[in-house]
Amino acid sequence: MAIEVRMVSLSPTMELGTINRWLKKEGDKVSAGDTLAEVETDKATMPLETFDGGVLLKIIAPEGSKNKVGELLGVIGKEGEDISAILAKGGAATPAAAAVPAKAAPTAAASVAASSAAVAAAPAQAAFDHGARVKATPLAKKIAKERGIDLHQVAPSGPGGRVIARDVPATAPTAAALAAPVPVGTGVGEDIPLSGLRQTIAKRLLQSKQTIPHFYLYSEVSMDRAVAFRDELNASVEEGGVKISFNDLVIKVSAAALAKHPEVNAAFNQTSIRRHGEINIAVAVATEAGLYTPVLRNVDKMSLKQINGGVKQLAGKARDKKLTVAELSGSGFTISNLGMFGVDHFFAIINPPEAAILAVGAIQNKPVVNAAGQVVAGKTMGITLSCDHRVIDGAVGAKFLQTLKDLLEHPAKLLL
Amino acid sequence: MALIEYREALGQAIAEEMERDDRVFLMGEEVAEYNGAYKVSKGLLAKFGPKRVIDTPISECGFTGIGVGAAMHGLKPIVEMMTWNFALVGAIDQIISNAAKTLYMSGGQFKCPMVIRGAGGAGGKLASQHSQSFEALFTHIPGLKVAMPATGADAKGLLKTAIRDEDPIIFIESEALYGKKFEVPDGEHLVPFGVADVVKEGSDVTIIAHSRIRHTAAAAIERIESELGISCELIDPRTLRPFDIETVAKSVAKTNRCVVVEEGWHWCGVGAQIAESVYTYCFDDLDAPVVRVAGLDVPMPYNPKLEAAVLPSIDRIIAAVKKVTYK
Numbered sequence: 001m002a003i004e005v006r007m008v009s010l011s012p013t014m015e016l017g018t019i020n021r022w023l024k025k026e027g028d029k030v031s032a033g034d035t036l037a038e039v040e041t042d043k044a045t046m047p048l049e050t051f052d053g054g055v056l057l058k059i060i061a062p063e064g065s066k067n068k069v070g071e072l073l074g075v076i077g078k079e080g081e082d083i084s085a086i087l088a089k090g091g092a093a094t095p096a097a098a099a100v101p102a103k104a105a106p107t108a109a110a111s112v113a114a115s116s117a118a119v120a121a122a123p124a125q126a127a128f129d130h131g132a133r134v135k136a137t138p139l140a141k142k143i144a145k146e147r148g149i150d151l152h153q154v155a156p157s158g159p160g161g162r163v164i165a166r167d168v169p170a171t172a173p174t175a176a177a178l179a180a181p182v183p184v185g186t187g188v189g190e191d192i193p194l195s196g197l198r199q200t201i202a203k204r205l206l207q208s209k210q211t212i213p214h215f216y217l218y219s220e221v222s223m224d225r226a227v228a229f230r231d232e233l234n235a236s237v238e239e240g241g242v243k244i245s246f247n248d249l250v251i252k253v254s255a256a257a258l259a260k261h262p263e264v265n266a267a268f269n270q271t272s273i274r275r276h277g278e279i280n281i282a283v284a285v286a287t288e289a290g291l292y293t294p295v296l297r298n299v300d301k302m303s304l305k306q307i308n309g310g311v312k313q314l315a316g317k318a319r320d321k322k323l324t325v326a327e328l329s330g331s332g333f334t335i336s337n338l339g340m341f342g343v344d345h346f347f348a349i350i351n352p353p354e355a356a357i358l359a360v361g362a363i364q365n366k367p368v369v370n371a372a373g374q375v376v377a378g379k380t381m382g383i384t385l386s387c388d389h390r391v392i393d394g395a396v397g398a399k400f401l402q403t404l405k406d407l408l409e410h411p412a413k414l415l416l
Numbered sequence: 417m418a419l420i421e422y423r424e425a426l427g428q429a430i431a432e433e434m435e436r437d438d439r440v441f442l443m444g445e446e447v448a449e450y451n452g453a454y455k456v457s458k459g460l461l462a463k464f465g466p467k468r469v470i471d472t473p474i475s476e477c478g479f480t481g482i483g484v485g486a487a488m489h490g491l492k493p494i495v496e497m498m499t500w501n502f503a504l505v506g507a508i509d510q511i512i513s514n515a516a517k518t519l520y521m522s523g524g525q526f527k528c529p530m531v532i533r534g535a536g537g538a539g540g541k542l543a544s545q546h547s548q549s550f551e552a553l554f555t556h557i558p559g560l561k562v563a564m565p566a567t568g569a570d571a572k573g574l575l576k577t578a579i580r581d582e583d584p585i586i587f588i589e590s591e592a593l594y595g596k597k598f599e600v601p602d603g604e605h606l607v608p609f610g611v612a613d614v615v616k617e618g619s620d621v622t623i624i625a626h627s628r629i630r631h632t633a634a635a636a637i638e639r640i641e642s643e644l645g646i647s648c649e650l651i652d653p654r655t656l657r658p659f660d661i662e663t664v665a666k667s668v669a670k671t672n673r674c675v676v677v678e679e680g681w682h683w684c685g686v687g688a689q690i691a692e693s694v695y696t697y698c699f700d701d702l703d704a705p706v707v708r709v710a711g712l713d714v715p716m717p718y719n720p721k722l723e724a725a726v727l728p729s730i731d732r733i734i735a736a737v738k739k740v741t742y743k
Contacts, residue, residue, distance in 0.1 A: 137702060138699050138701070138703075141700075142701075159742075164742060
């Protein structure tokens with residue numbers, strides 16, 4: 001019995017996978033665990049492994065082809081076996097193949113399972129699994145098109161998973177402008193094709209801004225003690241040791257604040273609000289290819305040294321495009337720091353399905369009014385919390401920010 | 417405006433048109449001496465005499481054929497089918513083979529301006545052979561126009577328009593409505609063909625219903641609006657050919673949902689054609705498949721409880737509206 005090799009979902013947000021390279025060719029013997037091909041997903045390059053042995057009878061998806069999850073890529077079977085029935089059936093995804101990543105690389109399958117157990121694998125962007133084709137009424141399709149909304153992201157309320165007009169969320173008026181086609185061919189210019197990463201950034205952040213009601217809380221934090229605290233830690237570091245960064249400190253403080261305010265470490269889940277069981281923080285890493293948000297896990301249990309090491313390792317992997325799905329999923333909160341570029345403060349877009357993101361600005365020398373009412377030289381840092389109002393009300397966000405500010409202004413409290 | 421019975425409104429239309437145009441005459445079984453089996457032609461013999469109000473033998477094929485010949489020769493016959501069930505006795509050949517084809521097959525040399533009218537639909541405990549809705553059958557035939565009034569005013573206005581028309585008209589009255597009273601305009605009142613009546617405006621669902629079932633739909637709408645809070649727009653097409661798709665499309669563009677109700681059988685009923693037109697003209701406006709409510713696909717039972725179960729009911733219309741609104 002020949003076995004269909006189909007594109008499997010190698011990340012929670014993956015819809016398409018590009019076959020970068022086949023590592024086996026037609027006629028090759030393969031055994032369980034062999035890597036058949038390298039697949040570029042929306043976030044990383046992953047091995048496509050097989051659980052089944054036999055002969056790779058047919059390669060259907062050529063190198064460079066983009067394939068939807070569930071699409072037929074090739075066929076494994078016995079030498080000389082008749083596979084015409086499978087080929088005739090073509091790309092029709094079998095529900096089993098689409099739903100169960102049985103033939104996925106074991107590590108990928110395991111990590112997907114682990115991350116879904118940990119944080120309910122990205123509920124906001126995949127509230128309903130439509131499979132390859134979304135069933136929607138013509139009106140719902142028309143409205144979604146007008147509003148620039150991807151129907152795959154819409155949870156249906158009609159019979160049999162049908163998306164009807166009322167399911168399509170309303171959107172900000174700017175959506176139409178954003179969705180409007182860019183005029184092509186004016187003046188001298190260059191069209192740069194979208195990479196998988198660029199497409200993911202475009203899609204998810206547009207979705208975030210369109211579907212998540214953001215509000216922003218800004219606070220100026222006195223950093224005098226934090227600067228002294230860090231200087232003290234780093235002064236004692238011997239040659240070649242670890243130097244703690246302000247970002248490490250912000251991550252540490254955020255983990256402590258999330259532990260105190262579990263309502264912020266949450267996700268909107270259409271019919272419920274998911275409170276995460278772990279404190280996993282994504283750190284925005286800018287690379288030449290684009291923005292990655294690798295995830296530090298159980299940050300509340302990590303020392304500053306461990307945080308420092310973890311961030312360095314993830315940032316390095318991001319630059320080398322070596323991040324795994326596990327390292328890219330399962331976060332409940334994101335920190336984006338543009339302080340190193342001298343930015344005073346800024347307002348970040350929530351990284352779905354999270355409910356909040358912290359935007360961190362630069363530490364600046366500023367005249368400040370001290371407790372005695374005198375104007376003195378001080379060090380300040382602007383931090384802005386962007387919140388999903390469906391999950392976090394103003395007062396809740398404010399209390400969280402207050403905790404952050406208090407811990408940054410009194411870092412010794414981290415020892416408590 | 418006077419409150420008169422549906423049958424009287426029809427009689428007024430015939431009398432007014434016979435006065436207006438001496439080419440118009442009425443013939444059929446019992447139309448003269450007996451004043452009509454349903455008393456539509458009451459008083460016409462006394463008023464217009466036996467040359468223009470003619471009793472015929474029980475021979476639908478014969479007198480319908482005479483009507484076709486008279487029309488071809490310049491007269492304007494009104495041929496009464498006592499009920500449309502009797503059209504099966506040969507009249508259907510005259511209607512389909514001759515009346516509908518004359519203009520085309522004579523290359524435009526001969527017109528066939530005649531009205532063939534009579535009672536259609538179920539009357540109540542008349543059993544299978546006398547409780548039939550044939551509008552789908554006649555609307556199917558190119559060359560025929562089909563009108564089905566649901567009120568006294570439309571009965572009068574459509575019949576006067578039909579008599580003046582230059583083509584063969586199938587005019588199907590509702591047996592169940594003959595005794596119902598309606599406000600009917602006095603004197604000249606014309607209702608054009610191909611213009612639907614928006615009986616009631618609404619915002620959530622478009623309900624299309626003709627002839628007497630339109631009143632069942634109206635009763636259902638009262639309950640739907642008070643019990644479910646769903647606003648319904650009721651449209652009576654009045655003529656099935658020509659059909660006013662423009663009014664329907666305008667409505668569905670607003671409501672995004674459509675229910676089509678008819679008394680006739682479900683399979684290949686006029687509602688199927690209306691639904692197809694809605695899909696064609698309103699595809700991008702639809703938020704639910706069109707739902708049809710029709711007579712069940714069985715011969716009409718004599719038993720009144722079973723008859724009620726076969727006909728479209730208020731409950732079935734409510735269920736259809738719930739379905740298109742996902743309630």
